[in-house]
Amino acid sequence: MVTVEEKPARLAVGVVGAGRVGPALGAALGLAGHRVVAASGVSDASRRRAEALLPGVPLMEPAAVLERADLVLLAVPDDALAALAVGLAETGAVRPGQLVAHTSGRYGTAVLDPMLRAGGLPMALHPAMTFTGTAVDVQRLAGCPFGVTAPGELRMAAEALVIEMGGEPEWIEEAARPLYHAALAIGANHLVTLVAQSMDLLRAAGVAAPGRMLGPLLGAALDNALRSGDGALTGPVARGDAGTVSAHLAELRAHAPETVASYVAMARATADRALANGMLKAEYAEALLGVLADEGTR
Numbered sequence: 057m058v059t060v061e062e063k064p065a066r067l068a069v070g071v072v073g074a075g076r077v078g079p080a081l082g083a084a085l086g087l088a089g090h091r092v093v094a095a096s097g098v099s100d101a102s103r104r105r106a107e108a109l110l111p112g113v114p115l116m117e118p119a120a121v122l123e124r125a126d127l128v129l130l131a132v133p134d135d136a137l138a139a140l141a142v143g144l145a146e147t148g149a150v151r152p153g154q155l156v157a158h159t160s161g162r163y164g165t166a167v168l169d170p171m172l173r174a175g176g177l178p179m180a181l182h183p184a185m186t187f188t189g190t191a192v193d194v195q196r197l198a199g200c201p202f203g204v205t206a207p208g209e210l211r212m213a214a215e216a217l218v219i220e221m222g223g224e225p226e227w228i229e230e231a232a233r234p235l236y237h238a239a240l241a242i243g244a245n246h247l248v249t250l251v252a253q254s255m256d257l258l259r260a261a262g263v264a265a266p267g268r269m270l271g272p273l274l275g276a277a278l279d280n281a282l283r284s285g286d287g288a289l290t291g292p293v294a295r296g297d298a299g300t301v302s303a304h305l306a307e308l309r310a311h312a313p314e315t316v317a318s319y320v321a322m323a324r325a326t327a328d329r330a331l332a333n334g335m336l337k338a339e340y341a342e343a344l345l346g347v348l349a350d351e352g353t354r
Contacts, residue, residue, distance in 0.1 A: 067155070070125030071095040071110070072118045072140070074102035076187035077159050078131030079109035081221060083194045085127075086110070088220035094121040105189050122149040127217075129181075130158040130168075138167050145170035157181045157217070161237035164205040164230035179214040180205040180233070183223060184240055198222040203236055205229070250322070253315050260311055286333045293323045294330045296340025302347045320351050 067090045071082040074097030082092045096118045097106050106115055122128055122144060132140055137160050144150060152175030156168055161182040168178035182203040187193045202223040206214040215225040228236050251274065258266035280288035292300035301323060308316050327344055330336035336344075 066090055067126040068093045068124060070121035070128045071106075071113075071131060072121050072128060073097070073131035074106040074110075074115070075131060075133075076105070076189035076193070077183065078129055079105045079189075080187060080193035080197065081129055081131065081159065081181075081183070082113075083109045083191075084197050084221040085217075087194070090127070090220075093124045096121050101189075109191060109194070118144060119147045119149040122151070122154070125154070127155040127157065130156065132158075134160045134162045137163060141168050142170045145174045145176075148174075150174035150176045153177065155179065155213075157214070159183065161203060161240060162234060164228070164233040165207065166230060177210055178206065179210060179217075180228075181214060181218060182237075184226075186244060199224060201226050203228045203233070205233060250318070253312075253318065257308075257312055257315070286329050286335070289326065289330055289333075289335055291326075293326045293344065294335050296336050296344050298340070298343035298347045301344060305347070305351055316351065320348055324348055 067085075069082055069085050069090050069092045071078040071092065071094070074095055079095070082095065086092050092110050092113050094116055095106050095110055095113050097103050097115055103115060106113065118140070130137060130140060137158055150156065150171045154176050156171050156176040157179040158168065159182055160167070160180065161184075164180050165172070165178040168176065172178050180203070183197065184201045184203060185193075185196055200223045202218040202221075202225050204211070204214050204218060204225045205228050211227070215227075218225040251270065254270060255266040258269060263269055277288065277290075292304070304319065305316060308319055324345075327336060327341060327348070331338070331341055
């Protein structure tokens with residue numbers, strides 16, 4: 057059994073779920089000196105990922121993975137985690153003193169209560185990174201923040217495992233997990249959608265390499281936003297250029313009507329933040345918000 061006073065001993069690691077996350081974390085633990093002894097994966101893609109990142113590791117049913125492992129990584133989709141925890145507990149696969157860590161951002165450790173009652177030691181270790189399902193993910197874990205939640209007596213052990221994977225542990229209270237995960241989804245998932253929309257529009261405008269055009273702009277915008285928050289806001293909404301925003305909307309209605317709703321939603325959110333920090337003057341905001349309101353009535 058792992059105690060909070062010591063670095064985790066060399067562990068036999070089992071990976072349940074060979075999506076994009078599980079094999080990468082398993083490989084990182086292997087590099088840290090632990091031994092990945094088993095994994096589970098159903099789809100052809102999962103099996104290929106496991107073979108690439110965990111070569112020689114046998115694939116088997118989840119209950120069989122638990123039988124071999126001191127530390128079990130449950131790397132399954134959020135909506136599948138609760139049922140998996142119940143099912144594994146009911147099969148008797150969980151051993152007293154067995155470390156059980158899930159990788160979901162949404163949940164803390166309460167979702168693993170069925171396994172806790174069976175003697176498992178629960179942890180939530182969520183890497184705040186997007187994964188490709190390739191070996192590059194293991195390299196990207198260096199310095200990657202992990203949202204960590206665990207019972208108090210397991211906190212040091214959980215944080216030590218993150219450090220061994222190359223990550224940086226960030227403690228998240230159980231009750232704050234859903235808010236933490238929503239924040240990451242807004243920042244990362246929505247960013248991908250916005251960038252993809254922007255690239256589509258640039259192609260429609262005749263730009264041959266939209267990624268090359270956007271790269272410097274978005275890189276600078278991201279860096280400025282991380283450094284200065286709302287102080288990094290620029291553009292027609294922050295300036296209150298209602299005429300420019302109106303022209304944008306007319307073009308989007310004509311060429312990409314599916315992007316209008318997201319443009320309006322983000323413009324309103326941007327205007328609210330620019331107003332709150334004094335960047336957008338009230339006399340300009342009225343006309344701007346009027347344009348956005350008119351769009352909502354179409």
